[in-house]
Amino acid sequence: MATVKIWTDEDVVTNPRVSAVFDDIRATRGTDFVNNVWRALANQPDVLEATWAQVKAVMAQPGALDPLVREMLYMAVSIANGCEYCVHSHTASARAKGMTEAMYSDLLAVVGLASQTNALVTALQVPVDSEFEV
Amino acid sequence: MATVKIWTDEDVVTNPRVSAVFDDIRATRGTDFVNNVWRALANQPDVLEATWAQVKAVMAQPGALDPLVREMLYMAVSIANGCEYCVHSHTASARAKGMTEAMYSDLLAVVGLASQTNALVTALQVPVDSEFEV
Amino acid sequence: MATVKIWTDEDVVTNPRVSAVFDDIRATRGTDFVNNVWRALANQPDVLEATWAQVKAVMAQPGALDPLVREMLYMAVSIANGCEYCVHSHTASARAKGMTEAMYSDLLAVVGLASQTNALVTALQVPVDSEFEV
Amino acid sequence: MATVKIWTDEDVVTNPRVSAVFDDIRATRGTDFVNNVWRALANQPDVLEATWAQVKAVMAQPGALDPLVREMLYMAVSIANGCEYCVHSHTASARAKGMTEAMYSDLLAVVGLASQTNALVTALQVPVDSEFEV
Amino acid sequence: MATVKIWTDEDVVTNPRVSAVFDDIRATRGTDFVNNVWRALANQPDVLEATWAQVKAVMAQPGALDPLVREMLYMAVSIANGCEYCVHSHTASARAKGMTEAMYSDLLAVVGLASQTNALVTALQVPVDSEFEV
Amino acid sequence: MATVKIWTDEDVVTNPRVSAVFDDIRATRGTDFVNNVWRALANQPDVLEATWAQVKAVMAQPGALDPLVREMLYMAVSIANGCEYCVHSHTASARAKGMTEAMYSDLLAVVGLASQTNALVTALQVPVDSEFEV
Structure with a gap:
């Protein structure tokens, strides 16, 4: 079990900052599936945004x-x-x-x-x- | 400083088991330089032989x-x-x-x-x- | 699953040393709830007593x-x-x-x-x- | 000893991206002293910029x-x-x-x-x- | 859950290299029980053989x-x-x-x-x- | 280098709590040599006393x-x-x-x-x- 709530898609749409990150994860990866780490980080939008920005920069760009x-x-x-x-x-x-x-x-x-x-x-x-x- | 003696080349030639491993390291790598980890492991010939055998199998063979x-x-x-x-x-x-x-x-x-x-x-x-x- | 038995309250009352620690945990914290780490440590009364004494000294006293x-x-x-x-x-x-x-x-x-x-x-x-x- | 070159102030001025980060570190901290971790990261401007941006966001802002x-x-x-x-x-x-x-x-x-x-x-x-x- | 398949005894008999290791584990330990780590390593016969050889050398021999x-x-x-x-x-x-x-x-x-x-x-x-x- | 002062014997005698621990270390171990970890912990007498008490209980008593x-x-x-x-x-x-x-x-x-x-x-x-x- 997690130490925080795991956000469902219904929870996500209620928060514009979280929604924006989830939309970008789906667009970047080309799949609708968003794994639990992002659903757990959704409780802390600052950390969610900073972490996704870094993952995208490091893992999803040519290098x-x-x-x-x-x-x-x-x-x-x-x-x-x-x-x-x-x-x-x-x-x-x-x-x-x-x-x-x-x-x-x-x-x-x-x-x-x-x-x-x-x-x-x-x-x-x-x-x-x-x-x-x- | 190490917790054990670091063997010089003069020490190595006094021990046939250690000498054999050092010869194989040099032959496998194509250089006379043998770094300190092997000179430290030389105090424990069993561990030296087993470790070099495994390094050679994992790192020096095609895969x-x-x-x-x-x-x-x-x-x-x-x-x-x-x-x-x-x-x-x-x-x-x-x-x-x-x-x-x-x-x-x-x-x-x-x-x-x-x-x-x-x-x-x-x-x-x-x-x-x-x-x-x- | 634990590597040791998790003591229930029924087990605890059978051992005076363990009972004394559990009583002190409850009194110090002002709650009847005693979490599993103490119920696992109960198998080793020496370790239980020493650990609780240290937790109490470090976490429950003014500083x-x-x-x-x-x-x-x-x-x-x-x-x-x-x-x-x-x-x-x-x-x-x-x-x-x-x-x-x-x-x-x-x-x-x-x-x-x-x-x-x-x-x-x-x-x-x-x-x-x-x-x-x- | 480091696995990379530790940049002196003379090295820093030769690279505009590194210089910009060093200037910002000095301005943010209000001191001329820049410690070695930044001088080591200077070899990798991408990592230097991303790391400083994150340190500044997490450590130097109100929260x-x-x-x-x-x-x-x-x-x-x-x-x-x-x-x-x-x-x-x-x-x-x-x-x-x-x-x-x-x-x-x-x-x-x-x-x-x-x-x-x-x-x-x-x-x-x-x-x-x-x-x-x- | 594991990141790999856990081999049953039925799976093991289909692979001679895996079978040979399992036979030796059973003979060395004098028991029919083979624990899950070996059933997980069975997916990688090279790693299985090398690991068992080392465990046997280090843990099962006099020293x-x-x-x-x-x-x-x-x-x-x-x-x-x-x-x-x-x-x-x-x-x-x-x-x-x-x-x-x-x-x-x-x-x-x-x-x-x-x-x-x-x-x-x-x-x-x-x-x-x-x-x-x- | 340490993050704290390493106490010399001259420093130790100026502090009764530290002196008492050092005397007990010497008596328990039967040697005048007191190694650096105790000379570093001397800056924090509470931590020094608690740590030595625990080391003595765990390492120096029959078990x-x-x-x-x-x-x-x-x-x-x-x-x-x-x-x-x-x-x-x-x-x-x-x-x-x-x-x-x-x-x-x-x-x-x-x-x-x-x-x-x-x-x-x-x-x-x-x-x-x-x-x-x-």
Whole structure:
């Protein structure tokens, strides 16, 4: 259960600021489906607007990394942070953007390995090599 | 400072198991430079061998994701985990494998955004949408 | 589901040490409701007593910060640590102590921003300014 | 050491976008001192602009929570995330905004307690009380 | 709900690589019960084989630490990482290997204390004593 | 560098509450050496007294787990939390209490493996088996 109300479409239309964001999410993504994170953020229109603006800028615009790579980086961070909802939503997005089972398998292997070596390096407190200096 | 001794090349040659791993690291990577994490792990040959075998299997073999994407996923996890050495070593590796400034900028934007939305989602305890079910 | 038994009021009365803590929780808070964390800790009376003593000392006594600010700091840590139960219980407590929707909105904005900049700073390994030295 | 170049004032004046942000930081804060996080972000003007815009919106504008409380929430998140630079910079900011030793003592007690109970609750997997439902 | 299919025994027999791992899990542990983590990993046979090989090497072979201590270390890491499934499975394993209520109580006290002092030390940015140098 | 003053022995004798704690630390541990965490906490006598009381109760008294196992659990949590000072101080303590190189090797292997499987389980969002219910 959430710590806040999850807004239905009926709730959304009662608030012009929230409605405007939901309209833009639907137009940008080309689908009527709006997932729960936006329905939860609707309680705080300032945070909703700022968050959607940033997601749109970072995830929905052309850039140096292709959209699938950006989505997989999002997944990797969400897994490392242990965020259940985020893992679900970004795994679904990555699949929708073309992540194959073989790519997913590679991602799992890298994320698992990185988590393991991060722990070993922290345990040993390995000093940074001077070769890595900028 | 490390919690263990950092092995010099002189130390390495005194131990056949450690020597064998260092030789394979050098051969696999095509460089004489062996970074400190391996010199720290040398104190525990079992862990050294197992870790190098896994790094080699996951990072140095062909797969569904190209080596630069795998390196950037490694960076993302290391940043999320707050591992100083890992951030340094994998940022250096990603640059060596072709990460441009524009790609780095995109990666920073995604990792920052993911960290922010992960926190918001956790604060709101957003329920997983049934649409994300497998 | 919990990894331990959740004690009902019937269980509590069978154990004098647990009963004494539950009586003090009810008296201190002025309510009969005792939430599940105490019912789970009841399995380990040593840990229950020590934890309640510390919560009472830190949260229920007058101090330099007002109770609502302390509760919001508790929320911030719980969000950053990704603790589902803690987020729920301390969001409820903060509301009970007077957190308005506008204050909650500010808290979400700060926690989200801090999570994002923490990640960026870690990615860039920014050196501490000498101006921040004590 | 950083993973990127730390821009000096001489570097900053060579780039109009970076210069504009630095000018605004100085004007907003009323001081010539610009701390290292901005000098590190200067390598990525997109990320620099977006991050400063967000920090300014969240931290430098009037809101429901007073600036010192916002700064202490920032500290709490930074401590929980283990971000060395962030702990230093936001502890310094909180002191500059009026955090007394007694308030700092309270903050440390709450952050320490929250970290402890977060761990206990996670160990016991305490189910959320229905009383906490929205 | 999982982000992947949870394999039933009927699914397992259709895939020789998965079947071989499941047979070895059952033989090594001396029980027919195979818990969900393996049924989830079955979708990625490479990751399944590598993970089981490592678990078997680290947890099921004789070593310097007895099996119960290794299991409790696993619990401690899982609690600190906030991994719900891992806390459940390794608490159950530790009990099966002989963890008494008194030992569990000690473990909870240490894990709680460590989480608290970790936070305090991070808040204060305590410098490492030269006496701790290797 | 610390965010607070590190108290020298000359500072300590000027404050009776701090002096009393330092005397007890020295008497309990049977050594004149007092490490930096206590010298940093000295700025906040309330937090100093409460923290030392808890450390003494949890770490220095007989219990169901032997002192070395408790110290290794402390190490495991500190590694998972990425606390540099804590990793150093508790690795040193564990060695002082008899941790051999072979035991350290086992600890590293378990902590590394747990970190890896925690990440995989989080990625896959594995549902808790009903067999693990209490």
